[in-house]
Amino acid sequence: MLLDPYYTQQESSIKISAEQASFFAKxxxxxxxxxxxxxxKRFCVPGDxxxxLALKEYGVSESMNFTFTNMVGDSVALNFPKTDSDHIIVTNDQGKSVLEIKKSGKSSDDIELIESLIKKYVVFSGQNFPTLLMPLMKENNVMFNPARPLVMYNSMNFEFDTLSLNNPVHVELAESTLEVEAKRANEFLHFDIYDGEKVIGRGVKTVVVGGxxxxxxDSITAFAENYLANRNAF
Structure with missing residues (x-):
């Protein structure tokens, strides 16, 4: 399966090494x-x-909300509980919540739907910087500190009109906004989910931009150019 290279199953828990997490992100x-x-020094496993992994474990429901509650470090044991509950809490080896999931409506374990949603959504999500965030920062006359960039996934939710599809899904940006609050900002990326040419779902990703x-x-452009150089080199 798509995710097999990016985690290790150990008895009842899952571990993600820093190398696995970084390779998934890239x-x-x-x-x-x-x-x-x-x-x-501030390494964390990508929220995506x-x-x-949550979709792999619990399938896709018509309505799902994901809230990232704590950062996950290198090779931390994670517990994705076996449950039929509509409110799921993924915890670390200290019992602290790292991800909370709320779901409702019909659900599907169709592997094609799950993998196409993962593939298309994470590519959409990964384009945030510089493509989506740079224009918003310029428009609001703010930016993160290039020496200590802090851009953190906060939450994401989506809703499907139907889980019966004729084509693999694809995800496109609908609207992006930035709400500035003193030394931090909340970025909202609204997206549509398509089956072919038809919109069959919609959602929003929320990102916290700190510092x-x-x-x-000049400084943010230099940072972006170095970022893109690393992407191209990879």
Whole structure:
């Protein structure tokens, strides 16, 4: 399966090494956020990988909400509970919540639907920087600190009109906004989910941008150019 290279099953828990997490971010999401680099002092597992593992474990429901409650470090044991509940809490080896899932409506374990949603959504999600976030920061005259970038996944939710599809899904941006609050901002990426040419779902990804400072075109452009150079080199 798509996710097999990116985690290790150990008895009743799942572990994700820094190398596995970083490779998932780069290969599947085209996401080169430094916080996912194995040698980063603030390393954390990408939220998109936790989201993907949740879909693998629990399937796709017509309505799902994912809230990322704590960062996951290198090779931390994670418990994805075996449950039929509509409110699921994924915990770390200390029993702390790292991901909370709420779901409702009909559900599907169709592997084609699950893998196509994972593939298309994480690529959409990974394009946030620089494609989506840069214009929003410029428009609002703010930016993160290039020396200590802090761009963190907060939550995501989606709703399907139907889970019966004729084609693999694809995901497209509908609208993006940035709400600035002193030294941080909340970015909202609204997206549509398509079956062929027909919209059959919609959702929103919420990102926290921390350590805001006044927008400086030269420094943020240099950061973006280095980011894209790393992506192209990969």
């Amino acid at each position: 290969k599947e999401c085209q996401d080169f956020n430094p916080i996912h680099d194995p040698d980063s 990988l936790l989201f993907a 805001l400072k006044p927008y400086d075109h």
